[in-house]
Amino acid sequence: MIDSHCHLDFNQFDSDREQILNTCLSLGVEGVLIPSTTLQSFSKVLDLAQCYPMIRSALGLHPYFLKGKVDIETSLRELERLLTLRSVVAVGEIGLDLWPGCCDIDKQVEIFERQLMLAKSFDLPVILHARKSEDLLLRSIKKLKFCGGGVVHAFNGSQAQANRFLDFGFVLGIGGTVTYERAKKARRVLASLPDSAYVLETDSPDMPLSGFQGEANMPYRVLDVARCVSEIRNQSLDEIAVITTQNLIRTLPNW
Ligand SMILES: [Zn+2]
Helix, strand or coil: CEECCECCCCHHHCCCHHHHHHHHHHHCCCEEEEECCCHHHHHHHHHHHHHCCCEEEEECCCHHHHCCCCCHHHHHHHHHHHHHHCCCCEEEEEEEECCCCCCCHHHHHHHHHHHHHHHHHCCCCEEEEEECCHHHHHHHHHHCCCCCCEEEECCCCCHHHHHHHHHCCEEEEECHHHHCCCCHHHHHHHHHCCHHHEEECCCECCCCCCCCCCCCCCHHHHHHHHHHHHHHHCCCHHHHHHHHHHHHHHHCCCC
């Protein structure tokens, strides 16, 4: 099984990262993808992927962290330089965030589209951050004729939006949200997806699972996500593990 999205580079994991990775391995979680968030995180994410064979990395500028004093031009130049030099599985985490307090949406769209073009020129898929922004993301993807696909991280959109992302070659990241009984829409969408349409993730340390609120999320809890998915979709845990691993490797061929 693979956790297709966790921020294990965050400083809060510095003291027990290795132990967390060992726990993952002992429980059968054999891979984790760490997407970067800012220019400052690039080198750490790359170093972790080099240090630990089970880690893969993605490089990109996360929309939530674009507020304040961010030197966009330097960040994008460095992103391009590193994509030329180093092997990553995707450009990400990139996208659009309509949460109050995030930076101006026009600026977000511009930076997102520039990164989408970079992904296109390097022939890489993308890891998408979508918060209330699914239609806007789809508009940019269509406008720029981006065909590289990727993962829509923590997908929480409608059935219609799910179908459009699938048509563009994306898979949907399924995480802690579906562990909450009240997440009726997310559970309904998950139940209806074809086997080829989704991957598993935790977004550690964020998005705690039901029963773990208030604690830092951990990549090995992807197993609990999988258990919940197996109930909702009426499939065995083994089947879920095989299907989602295949889906991820197909979507991110550099894995
Ligand atoms: Zn993330």
